[in-house]
Amino acid sequence: MSLILGLDIGTTSTIGLLMELPDKILAVASRPVSLHSPKAGWAEEDPAEWWGNLCEIVPELLERAGRDASEIAAIGTSGMLPAVVLLDAQDRLLRASIQQSDGRSGTEVAEMRAEIDEETFLSRAGNGVNQQLVGAKLRWLARHEPEVHSRIATVFGSYDYINWRLTGVKTVEQNWALEAGVTDVATGTLSQELAAMTGVPWEALPPRIESVAVQGHVTAAAAAATGLAEGTPVTGGAADMIASALGAGVTQAGDVLLKFGGAVDVMTATDRAEPDARLYLDYHLIPGLFMPNGCMSTGGSVLNWAVRTFCEGRDFGGSPHAALDAMAANVPAGADELTVLPYFLGEKTPIHDPSARGVIEGLTLSHGLGHIWRAVLESYGYALRHHVDVLRDMGHEPRRFLVSDGGASSTVWMQIVADILNAPVQRLGSHPGSCLGAAWTAAVGVGAADWDGIGAFVSEADLIRPDPANRETYDAGYARYHELYARLKGLH
Secondary structure, eight states: OOEEEEEEEOSSEEEEEEEETTTEEEEEEEEEOOOBOSSTTOOEEOHHHHHHHHHHHHHHHHHHHTOOGGGEEEEEEEEOTTOBEEEOTTSOBOSOEEOTTOOTTHHHHHHHHHHSOHHHHHHHHSSOSSTTOHHHHHHHHHHHOHHHHTTOOEEEOHHHHHHHHHHSOOOEEHHHHHHTTOEETTTTEEOHHHHHHHTOOGGGOOOEEOTTSEEEEOOHHHHHHHOOOTTOEEEOOEEHHHHHHHHHTOOSTTEEEEEESSSEEEEEOBSOOOOOTTSEEEEOSSTTOEEEEEEOSOSHHHHHHHHHHHHTTOOOSSOHHHHHHHHHHTSOTTGGGOEEEOOBTBBOTTTOBTTOOOEEEOOOTTOOHHHHHHHHHHHHHHHHHHHHHHHHHTTOOOSEEEEESGGGGOHHHHHHHHHHHTSOEEEETTOOTHHHHHHHHHHHHTTSOOGGGGGGGOOEEEEEOOOGGGHHHHHHHHHHHHHHHHHHTTOO
């Protein structure tokens, strides 16, 4: 049977998955990625590191599986969006990527809101005027790094960059183009007018491609660097949260996926393209469906920060995250009124406030490390409840909550989320995340599979039910969470 390779260019790691159709995962491998925040609100990565990771991952996958690169029928990629990767006229990287979670362009977003009728823009572009727009980041570059801005010859995303390194062909994937603010949602085409309106140089935009379309084929140079076979088809790619949702089986209205990766995402499926400025609108990978979604600036990245900040030099005899979870389990719900705002890189949905800052409020000498860790976990539960409130307000009533990716393995965290949402959360068994969705999209793209077949990979693990004893505490904590942000808004 055919092999399919899925690659995820994640915020904290590069992950590869080798799948054998129709229903077997042969191997998974990963390499860490360095996320740099040299100034407050900044989030940057080195695209060369992604490519270097890929060159190590592919041979490892083939060796683990005991298979040959010539058996790979297609390659699918995914990644966070819309990261901004810039090349000059000689196809050299101009600078580190500006990641989707980067919050440096608050001034530029404010200027755009003064220039642009947001209601009109929202109806045309599908998304509102916010820090997610690529044009906001490019405006920042024009002001602060004019020598870089003047040399931009190509602007695209993280997995677009990897696809180009593999095939020599430049494209922008459909959801990168949509969230970048350069797609006319009514026609599904790139809009020169929207690009000019937001500040994206039209001549630097590669052609738009659908996720499922064959983008190109592995070149001889890429084959030599990666161990792949020359001529292997590469499809357009997919936003990681959309790929993860497909892999989790989110294909019907009422299904809501909570994705706990380097950033926390919330998404649902619908056949209605109804833009709302509070959330993002993306295409579902299945044609004809859309995916309203929220993406926070942080998630696992803040947990990793907490480990580095509070636990440096400590030997827990194992995973520090697991040790901290054990501490948090011994702290009562509400963390003894310790409240965290997880806005360490500003915040994207639903508040769209790049000036927001992380806060730990209410500290006393009675609080310890377990309180801080629990309050951080609870902060994302409150943020998710805020997103769910918005989904309901938009007319998307949740029927069930599915949880995936690395953070979902934390029983303490998932119990907190269930308690705060006052709803069961369903963990998925052996869900490999975005890589699976990327690989399956590639399989469909080359005619080796159909959309329904991915259901063979979706299994349910334990169902975590809310503890009714904690409802009153978390209702009060949620109110305190909102009040704290309202009180501090605008102070930075």
